[in-house]
Amino acid sequence: MSAFEELMAFQRDTEALAGVAGRLGWDQETMMPRGSADQRSEELAAMEGVLHQRRNSPRIGEWLAAIDHDALDAVGKAHLRHIRRSFERAQKIPEALASALARKTSQSHVIWAQARADDDFAAFAPTLAEVIALRQEEGAALADGGDVYDALIDDYEPQAKASDLAAMFGALRPRLVALREAVLAQPVPAGLEGPFDESGQMKLARACAKAFGYDFKRGRVDKAVHPFSSGSGDDVRITTRTNPLDPFNCLYSTIHEVGHACYEQNIDAAYRLTPLGQGVSMGVHESQSRIYENQLGRSRAFTGWLYGQMRDTFGDFGVADEDAFYAAVNRVHNGYIRTESDELQYNLHVLLRFDLERALISGDLAVSDLESAWNDRFEADFGFAVDKPSNGVLQDVHWSAGLFGYFPTYSLGNVYAGCLYQALRSAVPTLDDQLAQGDTSGATAWLRDNLQTHGGLYTPREVIERASGAAPSEAPLLDYLDEKFTGLYGL
Structure with missing residues (x-):
């Protein structure tokens, strides 16, 4: 085999092992017995050690040096771009640190979940401080004298800078x-006024997932404390959650995760188990989940169809007609929870977290002061006080998982989604007529062909520019929100 072929064979096994590690994480959040947490943390640490050794293998450097870059086609060059980036980053991180992070974040997740259930931030704070210290150490190693938070963002949105965001x-x-x-x-x-039984919510959530093109032959829907999507290619799983008083939590969490999952399922099968076989960045990933959830799922056309499905599932649930249902779906109201926030206020939740985690990583904010800093900032931004930690600093899973640098990709994804939706409406003029029938195929096919199929072939900015026809800008998102909520509220 040539050096390129040997490198790609080696990479295929690395990608497969990473998939196994991902499945361990999925199991931890869905089905793992509570008493298994310590053992699982050791298993994940061992897997991360193996993966780090492979990503940092001297053979990768030898293969990269032996390959004639100019002789490769665009796909081959894209493979090398990802492999070289991963190799260079892995070389900067000691194996012991990589394993320690995997072990600590696995333990941290269990401690966070219990602290959230108990509304006790103090029980989680010492573990969070350890996670932050490890991520600061990792960021400093990656930054090589540069900005530590920028180095962490690069894990999720390559080439993004905190100052630009x-x-x-x-x-x-x-x-x-x-x-x-x-x-x-x-x-x-x-x-809405409940209750809405759990079995009905899950039945309707699966119907929504199917309506948006989720392939159940290569996926499944389970329940978790915090909804997420996991996997790629032929094994892409999603989770959701139910609330008897709020079926929208379940339905729109499901549609959101389906956006992530369909991105992974629709990547060109030729890229499977290669560096191009996953979404190119979390910002681009969020553009898919948010456009599925919001511009499509919360549209007047689609909610008209969903209203009929709700009546079929729950009978007369107290909403008079499709217009009233559309208003209920898009109701702007005070609330604590980011994932349950209306479309208008969602980004303000993200901006709060972005500023706080930058301060945590820089050392300007101590973990012991985080809860009060959160509560003060929340009241300043939203005009009312946090009532308990599970509605405040403990509501999100991300910091327990060590995902510092991840939060800004949510708002970046909303910006990307605004750009894509503007292009989509021009490309599919009958979009509303289709959505009114519960038919998302025009929209999802356009997204598949113009963005999802490419996987990691292009950089994040390139794939958005190619699909939308313009450089990313916040203007389309703001214009869309202005038009939608001005109409809804008669402004």
């Missing part, structure tokens, strides 16, 4: 706040 978010905030104030000055539409 802060500028983009700064441009989002004024129009978001002004629109929110105008909306909240209007009467609040009626919400």
